[in-house]
Amino acid sequence: MTILVQFAIGLLFGLGLIVSGMSNPAKVLNFLDLGGIPAGTWDASLAFVMAGAVAVTFVGFRHVLKLAHPFFAERFYVPTRSDIDPKIIVGPAIFGIGWGLAGFCPGPAMTALGFGSISAVIFVAAMCAGMVLARFIARLQSSTRIAAPVHPLES
Amino acid sequence: MAATSFTPIASLLGGALIGLSAVLLMWATGRIAGVSGIAARLFPPYEDREFGGRLAFVAGLIAAPVLVRLVTGSLPAQTIAAGTPLLIVAGLLTGFGAVWGSGCTSGHGVCGLSRLSVRSLVATVTFMATGVATVFVIRHWS
Numbered sequence: 001m002t003i004l005v006q007f008a009i010g011l012l013f014g015l016g017l018i019v020s021g022m023s024n025p026a027k028v029l030n031f032l033d034l035g036g037i038p039a040g041t042w043d044a045s046l047a048f049v050m051a052g053a054v055a056v057t058f059v060g061f062r063h064v065l066k067l068a069h070p071f072f073a074e075r076f077y078v079p080t081r082s083d084i085d086p087k088i089i090v091g092p093a094i095f096g097i098g099w100g101l102a103g104f105c106p107g108p109a110m111t112a113l114g115f116g117s118i119s120a121v122i123f124v125a126a127m128c129a130g131m132v133l134a135r136f137i138a139r140l141q142s143s144t145r146i147a148a149p150v151h152p153l154e155s
Numbered sequence: 156m157a158a159t160s161f162t163p164i165a166s167l168l169g170g171a172l173i174g175l176s177a178v179l180l181m182w183a184t185g186r187i188a189g190v191s192g193i194a195a196r197l198f199p200p201y202e203d204r205e206f207g208g209r210l211a212f213v214a215g216l217i218a219a220p221v222l223v224r225l226v227t228g229s230l231p232a233q234t235i236a237a238g239t240p241l242l243i244v245a246g247l248l249t250g251f252g253a254v255w256g257s258g259c260t261s262g263h264g265v266c267g268l269s270r271l272s273v274r275s276l277v278a279t280v281t282f283m284a285t286g287v288a289t290v291f292v293i294r295h296w297s
């Protein structure tokens with residue numbers, strides 16, 4: 001049951017990506033291209049996607065997190081860290097470069113697989129390799145450190 | 156460079172659907188709808204027993220265009236300009252950076268910002284800045 005629900009939730013996320021136009025890397029790149037503003041090629045759509053998504057989650061999370069526990073789980077797993085370590089700047093800096101090179105971030109790249117694009121398969125394969133590598137290095141670091149290990153995936 | 160048209164209404168609506176999905180995932184599983192976190196945990200080492208749910212979520216992402224094509228008979232434009240070497244480099248950087256920085260556009264940019272997380276704000280500003288800089292170098296420094 002919970003598997004089916006999570007499939008449906010992923011499907012809704014993917015539909016949102018398609019409706020919003022974010023399944024097209026060209027739209028993402030044209031948003032990031034601030035240099036295209038004078039020529040009129042800048043596409044501000046991504047800002048509207050963010051606005052729509054943040055508006056709904058801002059209100060929705062507030063209501064959901066008042067519940068005693070999630071419907072299918074015994075507790076909420078909400079990140080609580082607020083420290084600014086080098087990783088929270090270096091990671092996104094690297095991520096942004098990759099994003100700007102191809103116009104793909106993880107969600108739209110996954111959805112692009114369903115478009116039947118070979119390019120998306122190549123990107124996703126490389127992306128997964130990058131993810132595995134980052135987790136591997138982070139684990140090496142935390143296992144050689146005596147201080148409390150910082151989990152790489154916890155924000 | 157492929158020209159695209161500004162789609163404020165569709166993008167706002169699509170964004171709202173993404174937000175609704177994130178709210179529903181929090182309601183159902185108590186977890187952040189961060190695609191990089193979900194995708195990265197499909198690979199070992201496994202730290203919990205949520206593999207099936209994560210795989211189902213990603214399967215849903217992939218199934219969305221299949222459903223759209225079944226229902227409407229077509230799919231919106233998708234222009235991928237990058238060639239294979241660039242796709243590989245971009246994919247490696249995107250995947251590595253997203254995990255190293257604990258999230259991507261969905262986890263930090265949507266879920267984190269709406270929770271007023273300082274770390275997510277720093278992350279979002281940073282990847283927007285390097286994304287903009289990268290496109291600027293590629294398109295305007297030649």
